[in-house]
Amino acid sequence: MRPQVRTKPDDTRARIVETADTLFRRLGFAKTAVADIAAELGMSPANVYRFFPSKTAIVQAICQRCLSEVEETAWAIARSKAPAAQRIERLILEILSYHKENLLTEQRVNDIVLVAIEHNWDHIRAHKDALRNVVELILRDGIETGEFEAVDPRTTAELILRSVVVFTHPVLIGQCLQDGENVETEARASVRFLLQAITPCR
Template sequence: MSATAEAGPRRPTPAEDTRRRIEDTAERLFRAMGYQKTAVADIARELGMSPANVYRFFASKSAINEAIAARMLGGVEAELWQVARGDAPPEQRLADLLRTLHRRHLSLFFTERRLHDMVTAAMAEHWGVVERFIHACVTAIRHILMDGMASGAFAKMDAEQTAKSIKQAVLAFMHPSLIAECVGRNTTEEELAADLEAMIGLILRGLRP
């Protein structure tokens, strides 16, 4: 057994532990109060430290916002890659990936409205974490398309451009603002899901050889 294996998992440093506690507290307050109403002073008070100490680990409130958004979107990204690298046929993986994206964003709208507002702002204001998440989505779609081409399930194509086109085609089912607009027009969750299935069917028919 190697020395690294004997040592076990690396323990977080005191600085890493403090940063994690700040993020945990910020996320809890964001869920309870909303990210806009949560001030650095609120986070510091909950932790029993000064705002200046929080700023030692995060340069600004915006940096905290990005860290929490990265946590949320990182979980979605991991789920997408689990689907993209799965053993199911490419057609099923692509459909499941798009359903997963829709389900996660829909859940955010209905059950986590305060966090939904943060993600909406992140997209509108082009936060770096959102740009990275969108890139990850396109990359996961491209991965499935390349598998599909290799197996003969999909026609030959420019996988990168096609992945971007698919992302655009399903945007109304994934973007927080567009979901909110649909729900605002009294569209039900079931109707949205049915519309997504129709779009998935259209996409898959277009990808076949």
């Protein structure tokens, strides 16, 4: 008889999150019960509750995973060698692309986003701070090389992110897509318009 392989708690948590995400996308958040997630994993609902106190807590974990993926991409862009203006434009377009591909493919997924935003405000605030730090880093690089004027990088980073929120907020992106807008073209034009304000006249 082969010895039973023990699963690490972090691995079990990850499996629960992955399975729940799949079921939420297939059935919708409201129609998916913890019992469904447990059955898909071949475990009892009580075992799922050992790792997550509620279905909403699982959604929060899904949200946190998504935010972490966005932040990893953002920092990679910030630390690349491209000109600062190109990095900021690429950053906004990559965030837009991520949300389109991963969170807004259908209404069932959009429901998950709404639940996550409603119950996950601390993580979302931390995510906003992380993105501001990313933009601030890029701005500092641009100021140092003379690509941008000597503006206050922190304040300017906040202003830029507020101005492009329609291209970085999942719910607002969804509304744009429903209206049939070409969001990539508009995002690119908006970023270039904003950066003109801090680009020295040549």
